[in-house]
Amino acid sequence: MSSKKVIELFYDVVSPYSWLGFEVMCRYRNVWNIDLKLRPAFLGGIMKGAGNSPKSPGLVPNKFLYMTKDLNPQHVLVLLLKNVSLFLPPTGSLAAMRFVTAVQERETGGDEQVECVSRELWRRIWSQDKDITKPESLTEAALKAGLSNRDIEEALALATSDKIKEKLKKATEEALGHGSFGFPVILCHVNGGKEMFFGSDRFELMAHCIGEKWLGPQPKELVKTPN
């Protein structure tokens, strides 16, 4: 049996395009022969480290308007306008991404919790127009994701520790080291090397590079037959 190809997904819940990339990669986890590793990181740190505009891409009016149509023709304009502050310190996504990192650190035996918590945080910002900066908000998201009260308390406490701050910083620096200037960044380990893909619009090319077939954004899962 051929070994699975490792694919790392660097993301921040403040980034709507990261949500697209995240959902597609999660769907393909059981379609492609891959080992998906979720790498929560901090977009603010990427923008700073890469010398990219901290408000990119929203600062160019036409780009901003295009993004609203590109993502969703209905209500994203309102959300983008409201959430501009999320892209800027100090109220940015730092607390949320530290929390996600803490959840991942505590989790054993897989990444179901980190996947669900990340998804709930994306939903809060980009579907429900809710806050993600306050502990109460993070608690609500984690409860919806199925974590226990105890898990949440401990994750919140862990999130402000030096250990977690370092871990998030390290993931961000790793992404920068791979050449990131934004999110999502998808790093594919193939043929002894690494192919980096930026954005949620390189899946067909990525499939070609890793020897898989792109089946569109909503593939059917392979039916597992017992052996």
Next chain:
Amino acid sequence: MSSKIVIELFYDVVSPYSWLGFEVMCRYRNVWNIDLKLRPAFLGGIMKGAGNKPPGLVPNKFLYMTKDLNRLAQYFNVPIQPPSDPFEAMFDKDRGDKQVECVSRELWRRIWSQDKDITKPESLTEVNIKLHAGLSNRDIEEALALATSDKIKEKLKKATEEALGHGSFGFPVILCHVNGGKEMFFGSDRFELMAHYVYFPPCPPGGGRCSLFKSKVNGRVVEGILCAVLCLN
């Protein structure tokens, strides 16, 4: 017979991603039921008008673009090879339907495959010879004179302003006229989504005689065919 869907492609030969979009749209001209209209325009004017900056100014973006273009060139089968000094090719020099297509392609090849000049009259003469366009020296002189005329300057300016009006902040911009409306797509990485819009255009406001017809074909849901037919009538 259903009328063809008009698709306008705004581009500048200084833009390598525009070359990808251009080649794909030319290939799909006889595959999709479309009427492709080439709209050469000026990327510098777009950057200025939209208050944008070229992506290559962020170092990591520039590095990524060179790898991205290399991979895409192979995957799309378009012979892109960055010129020795992309910044000079794109920004330091100032710098015109079957003929337009061929000339555009040759200009792209010169910058983005062969690292050659496109700004001097001798370069355009070379393009003419390459294309066996059969233009005499006089024809070329006249074409070059026309290129600097107010008429052509206005035409290029108009195309650029139109693209800006559609919300452009870069190239390529692909404008699809569907169901009495216009869908704008930026870049050469929205073809799957674009195909979805072209084949399954959203219903016009008010619905009217629209009804959704769903059937499964090879496991994929095909919806809106009846809707599209009704809407086009």
